[in-house]
């Protein structure tokens with residue numbers, strides 16, 4: 001398992017709901033937390049490790065010692081959005097790309113935990129921003145899609161560089177073609 005980078009097609013995949021909370025899912029969740037901590041992130045969505053499933057992991061402290069702060073969101077739904085906030089965001093699938101994104105300030109999110117229990121959270125500021133960013137991933141939406149125009153213009157050249165790198169990696173055989181990757185994702189969906 002690795003964190004895939006833009007423009008890997010899994011990042012544009014609309015993921016399928018999780019249908020079973022089993023040992024495989026628990027193992028994936030654990031590995032995703034490890035990768036997230038290594039990369040010093042605060043959230044990681046299944047799409048970002050090329051899994052076409054609707055779940056993400058979050059630890060706003062980014063500190064593996066603070067494991068009590070870990071939250072797993074399975075089949076999350078944002079059911080309410082209130083107010084707006086604008087702040088700089090980054091993404092582990094677009095290293096070193098940062099830009100301002102406008103988001104709802106307060107949200108209500110419903111999801112299931114690894115114990116299979118449903119829960120509901122009302123959050124604002126960073127937690128709200130991170131949950132909106134990660135939920136977007138599950139729909140194949142990237143934060144660059146939501147950047148302000150000025151921010152987007154600034155990062156466009158970097159996106160082109162990521163594009164070139166990925167195409168080169170495909171030519172070298174590190175990744176299959178977009179078409180093959182899409183077939184693999186389709187085959188993995190429940």
Ligand code: ZN
Pocket residue numbers: 090091092093133137
């Ligand atoms: Zn991201």
